[in-house]
Amino acid sequence: MTTTALTADPAPQRGHRRAVLRRQLAPYAFILPFIAVFAAFGVYPMIFTLRLSFTDWRGSGTATWIGIDNYTYLLTNPAFWGSMANSGVLWLLIVPAQLVLGVLIAVALDNAKLRLRGFYRVAFLVPFVTPLVAVAQIWVVIFDRDYGVVNGLLGLVGLPDVGWLTTSAWAKPTLALLFLWKTTGFVVIILLSGLQAIDRSVYDAAEIDGANRLRRLWSITVPLLKRTLLFVVVLQTLAVFQMFAEPYVVTDGGPYGSTTTAGLYLYDHINRADLGTGAANSFLLVIVVMLMSLLFVRLLRTED
Amino acid sequence: MTAATRVRVRPRPPRVTAGVRTAGTQAFLWVLTVAFLAPVVWAVVSAFKPATAIVSDPLGLDIGTLTWDNFKLMFADVPIGQGFVNTAIVLAAKGSITLFCAPLAGYAFAKYRFPGRNLLFGTVLITLMLPVIVLIIPLLLEMKELGWVNTYQALILPGAVDAFAIFWMRQVIAEIPDELLDAARIDGCGEFGIFTRIVLPVIKPAMAGLAVLTVMNIYNDFVWPVVVASSERMATLQVVLSTLAQNITGNRIGADYATVTGELLAAVSVAMIPLLIIFVFLQKHFINGILAGSMKG
Numbered sequence: 001m002t003t004t005a006l007t008a009d010p011a012p013q014r015g016h017r018r019a020v021l022r023r024q025l026a027p028y029a030f031i032l033p034f035i036a037v038f039a040a041f042g043v044y045p046m047i048f049t050l051r052l053s054f055t056d057w058r059g060s061g062t063a064t065w066i067g068i069d070n071y072t073y074l075l076t077n078p079a080f081w082g083s084m085a086n087s088g089v090l091w092l093l094i095v096p097a098q099l100v101l102g103v104l105i106a107v108a109l110d111n112a113k114l115r116l117r118g119f120y121r122v123a124f125l126v127p128f129v130t131p132l133v134a135v136a137q138i139w140v141v142i143f144d145r146d147y148g149v150v151n152g153l154l155g156l157v158g159l160p161d162v163g164w165l166t167t168s169a170w171a172k173p174t175l176a177l178l179f180l181w182k183t184t185g186f187v188v189i190i191l192l193s194g195l196q197a198i199d200r201s202v203y204d205a206a207e208i209d210g211a212n213r214l215r216r217l218w219s220i221t222v223p224l225l226k227r228t229l230l231f232v233v234v235l236q237t238l239a240v241f242q243m244f245a246e247p248y249v250v251t252d253g254g255p256y257g258s259t260t261t262a263g264l265y266l267y268d269h270i271n272r273a274d275l276g277t278g279a280a281n282s283f284l285l286v287i288v289v290m291l292m293s294l295l296f297v298r299l300l301r302t303e304d
Numbered sequence: 305m306t307a308a309t310r311v312r313v314r315p316r317p318p319r320v321t322a323g324v325r326t327a328g329t330q331a332f333l334w335v336l337t338v339a340f341l342a343p344v345v346w347a348v349v350s351a352f353k354p355a356t357a358i359v360s361d362p363l364g365l366d367i368g369t370l371t372w373d374n375f376k377l378m379f380a381d382v383p384i385g386q387g388f389v390n391t392a393i394v395l396a397a398k399g400s401i402t403l404f405c406a407p408l409a410g411y412a413f414a415k416y417r418f419p420g421r422n423l424l425f426g427t428v429l430i431t432l433m434l435p436v437i438v439l440i441i442p443l444l445l446e447m448k449e450l451g452w453v454n455t456y457q458a459l460i461l462p463g464a465v466d467a468f469a470i471f472w473m474r475q476v477i478a479e480i481p482d483e484l485l486d487a488a489r490i491d492g493c494g495e496f497g498i499f500t501r502i503v504l505p506v507i508k509p510a511m512a513g514l515a516v517l518t519v520m521n522i523y524n525d526f527v528w529p530v531v532v533a534s535s536e537r538m539a540t541l542q543v544v545l546s547t548l549a550q551n552i553t554g555n556r557i558g559a560d561y562a563t564v565t566g567e568l569l570a571a572v573s574v575a576m577i578p579l580l581i582i583f584v585f586l587q588k589h590f591i592n593g594i595l596a597g598s599m600k601g
Binding site: 026034046048101104111132139267 | 584
């Protein structure tokens, strides 16, 4: 039928050819607005940074090509490794706790018969939508050594004041708590989406088998949720190693550099107009984060 | 082994009644809810206390002494009004660009084969992995070169189409069956018509989610504005807030701790209002949108 139509009247054929051409050009038209912005403010600065990382440049004058000196300087600098270690410790304080807490909350909220379900979902997300600067500032005031609420509460039960943000022993856990509080709601939402994909009948079978709640959580929910859990781990690893604004506002990297995260250390170079080193530091950070992500992806693959 | 002994070998655990179980879950959730809401509630309530009382008695609440003083002082001391205006301008412009570009580009990546597609999408994925902070140095230099430091363009254009938005939209649009698009094509629908009449209605929930997430990210963005728009005239809301905070942490000489704390809590309370309103109204879309996006992730 198509052939007769085509031979009978050449006009639709021309129209057809034009439609094909339109179809070939359409994606470029759709992508053009994105490409314009992306090339100018995404790709261009990325290539610029890569080049910058091999030069010595203080923001004015000519940049001197110094090869890999910036990289060797950083890799032999204890302060660089210190910032990586600080982020590593924060990762340990944050990610495992967040996974446990996130799974427990998500499993509880997954029950459709739960009363006040909508209220809980909003409540857990309030810290996530509250501006980070605002959250960080609430933290500054609440954890103040002399006037803060937390020490006030401790005083009520007769415990001594703690320098939450002013001692190097407590500053990291306090910062970790801030991050946990701020982002766990988002993790719960992602985990909830993973839970919804699990087939209910698996649970029914386990219940008949006599497995109790904790057992079912550990041997059914967690394994079936592994893909989502790893997605969360990769996402949060990125976030923890890039963490910059939280310590910038709450502790400014102190006391004694104990909260100088990888992100904040990087910012410090920029702040001192040591741009070549800053660029090199950026790419080292990218490599670390990429390697960690690949490691987690590998873990997922081998265990499947 | 008989059936009877097998049953005895594996006795059923004592059944916990459903009532106790729900009570336990509710208690667990209530404790956490209090922990999640308490700091925000405390901040808002304290903003209405006399500044000296916030410091001397952080937990106490004397209804009779509640006052607007912190708010009055704060509005007089810091350019928070200008901060709101700047944030609103950036939000409107940047948000529109993201919500216009991301679905279109996502549609092209998901439903068309064209030379250069994989290279382009690969680049998008790489920028998804890059920390935002990586691009700050060259972007700032680019802004200086263009003479854009302390301008709206500098706040709006960089990061206007972020890689995550493109990636998300592509995932969502890829789920739309090709037959649906082809049927429209046979009916004589143009390529852009297919996008507006078929694709957009289908991805509406994800678009709502993207809208809320975009608004949230732009509203809360702080790193880039601090670097590129530090002048008082251009300071966004978040820059105003962080400047106030540094007066506390930096122990500004001569600054009265109690007064600054009061002003800060007042500023924080005011800054949270727009986002909370948006969120409460759109929370359903927001949550469903994220669910739609992450299922395939």
